[in-house]
Amino acid sequence: MKNLFETLKDLENEIIPLNEFEIISLENAKNRILAKDLYAQKNLPSFDNAALDGYAFNYADLKEPLLIKGIIFAGDNKTYEIGKNECYKIMTGAKMPKNADTILMLEDECLENGKLIIKKIPKQYNARRLKGEELKQDELLLKKGTRLNSKHIALLASQGIYKIEVVRKIRVGIFSSGNELKEPWQNCDEENIYNANALALMSMLDSCEISYLGIIKDDFDTIKNALLGTNFDLLITSGGASVGEADFLEKAFDELGFQAIFKGVKARPARPSKLYKKDKHLALVLPGNPMAAYLSCFIFGKKIIRLLSNSLNNPLKMSAKMGIDLKIKKGRNNFILGNLENEFFIPFNNNQFGSGMILPLVKSEFLLISNEDIESYKKGDQIWLLKL
Known part of the structure; x- marks a missing residue:
């Protein structure tokens, strides 16, 4: 089992960009990935x-x-x-x-x-x-792989570029696994729990073409049938990832000819995460606990989609200083949630949380991922944060 950063590096060698494109107009361009470089059609301004x-x-x-x-x-x-x-x-x-x-x-x-x-x-x-002081005709406007935002759209409109070629949307299928789960719109008694994962993951990956496949019961034939015939670029399931309950999923993937890219990662709380591949189809197995599922998808799911889209956009990283002395477990990557106070990062509840919790996610804006050789931080240590 490798650490988080080694695993993410392996993905860059394993995942091949989609290379399937479509033509769209600017009204539909937000969050789409450019398929080719775009160049200025005219000087900006076009006259003094x-x-x-x-x-x-x-x-x-x-x-x-x-x-x-x-x-x-x-x-x-x-x-x-x-x-x-x-x-x-x-x-x-x-x-x-x-x-x-x-x-x-x-x-x-x-x-x-x-x-x-x-x-x-x-x-x-x-x-x-002056004519052309901002942009000159034929100057590079936007690079292939750029995820378009509202500012990019303004720039393209200023050049009269209305139809653009983009990577087609990544097709993602999402289901949850667990006999104990009920959907938020169903009645749920004390013996069951609401499915908190699926809608959150769908929202996180809203730039994709999402299909929700529902709750799959912990039964081998049911799980295998759910995996059969799916034509998604990426299939994501939460639950059934831990040792003991993973038998059905792992056996189903093996019988269907999927190969494991990784089985587990030395990271808390993402340790049970797994990724399988068959031809061009990928299947990401996430932990069932809400925080573990959310953070694992934030790290792995979004990385996979960036690689499939050949996107240049990476997660927003920012430098900060640790706001407290903090001991952590060595030998793994630790996910530390928290917020910034001025330039200092304050871990949520001194990094005391359970992987089944949701409130620490709601109340935290930043994520610190430690290196596996770090066992403590001192107040004032320079760190890098990811914006959640």
């Missing part, structure tokens, strides 16, 4: 223009009264020109007149006898936006 309302003039005429030749509005495509000691009143986004290199903001205007007198001197080139 005014960054604010004011007067466009030549800086060489700074100390002279300036004749105001007229007003240039945004959207006016005519070409204007100033001569010696001349200027134009200009609106934000309007095309700069020839020979003008600076804009005096409207609030600083001083008019005498119908001419502009510059009393509050701006810097030369003030408020002039």
